[in-house]
Amino acid sequence: MTHADTLETIMAERTSVRAFLPDPVADDLLDRAFAMAAQAPSNYNTQPWTVCLASGNTRQRLEDALVAAFDAEGFSPDIPFLMDGYTPLMREWMARHLVAQQAAFGVARDATEERRELLLRNFRFFGAPHVAFFFMPAFGNEREAADVAMFAQSVMLALTALGLASCPQTSVGLMAAPVRTVLGVGDEVKLLFALSIGYEDRTAKVARLAQDRLLVSGFLTRFA
Numbered sequence: 001m002t003h004a005d006t007l008e009t010i011m012a013e014r015t016s017v018r019a020f021l022p023d024p025v026a027d028d029l030l031d032r033a034f035a036m037a038a039q040a041p042s043n044y045n046t047q048p049w050t051v052c053l054a055s056g057n058t059r060q061r062l063e064d065a066l067v068a069a070f071d072a073e074g075f076s077p078d079i080p081f082l083m084d085g086y087t088p089l090m091r092e093w094m095a096r097h098l099v100a101q102q103a104a105f106g107v108a109r110d111a112t113e114e115r116r117e118l119l120l121r122n123f124r125f126f127g128a129p130h131v132a133f134f135f136m137p138a139f140g141n142e143r144e145a146a147d148v149a150m151f152a153q154s155v156m157l158a159l160t161a162l163g164l165a166s167c168p169q170t171s172v173g174l175m176a177a178p179v180r181t182v183l184g185v186g187d188e189v190k191l192l193f194a195l196s197i198g199y200e201d202r203t204a205k206v207a208r209l210a211q212d213r214l215l216v217s218g219f220l221t222r223f224a
C-alpha cells in the first residue's frame with residue numbers, strides 16, 4: 001500500500017459516528033491522537049487551539065448541565081451560527097443530511113419533540129465516554145477558526161487511524177455558557193465545537209450515515 005492508499009482509506013473511513021460504546025479509551029491512545037494532530041499547520045505556526053478533554057465525572061456533569069441549560073435558556077453561542085445566509089446549494093445539502101439523519105434515528109420530519117430528542121442525544125455525546133472541546137482565542141476571527149478546524153480534522157483522522165471514532169458537534173459548541181461553567185474556562189477563548197470520542201457501537205444502525213459529496217468539478221475551478 002502506498003502512503004496515498006493508506007491516507008485515502010483513513011479519510012474514507014473517518015465519518016461522524018453517532019453511537020458509541022461506553023468503554024473508556026486508554027489515555028495513551030488519546031494522547032497519541034492529539035500528538036499526531038499537533039503536526040497540523042497554522043498561520044505563522046501560532047497553533048491557536050486550546051482543547052479541554054472531558055471524561056468520567058466531568059463528562060457526566062457536562063451532559064447534565066447541557067440538558068438542563070438547554071431547557072432553561074436554550075443556546076448560548078460564543079460564535080453566532082449564520083444559517084440564514086446559507087446559499088441554495090448549502091440548503092440542499094443540509095436538507096439531504098437532515099433527511100438521512102432523521103431517517104436513521106427514526107424521527108419524523110415534522111415531529112418537534114423527536115427532533116428535540118435528537119438534539120439531546122448530541123448533548124449526551126451519543127454515549128461517547130470522552131468529549132473534547134475546541135476553543136480559539138476570543139479576539140480571533142475566521143483565520144484562527146481555520147487553524148483550529150485544520151487541527152480538529154487532523155485529530156479526527158488520527159483517531160480513525162487508531163481505530164477510534166468521533167463526532168464533531170456544533171450543537172454542543174452552541175452551549176458555551178454551561179460548558180464554560182463546568183470546565184471553569186474564562187472568556188479569553190471562545191468555543192467553536194465539541195468532538196465526542198470513543199469506540200463505535202457497530203451494532204447500532206444510527207452509528208454512521210452514508211452521504212454523498214460534491215464532485216471535484218462542483219467546487220474546483222481550473223485556471224491555466
Ligand SMILES: Cc1cc2nc3c(=O)[nH]c(=O)nc-3n(C[C@H](O)[C@H](O)[C@H](O)COP(=O)(O)O)c2cc1C
Nearest residue numbers: 014015016017097122168169170171172193209211
Ligand atoms: C464543525 C462541524 C460541526 C458539526 N456538528 C454536528 C452536530 O452538532 N451534530 C451532528 O450530529 N453532526 C455534526 N456534524 C457532523 C456533520 O453532520 C457531518 O460531518 C456531515 O454530515 C458529513 O458526514 P461525515 O462526517 O459522516 O462524513 C458536524 C460537523 C462539523 C465539521
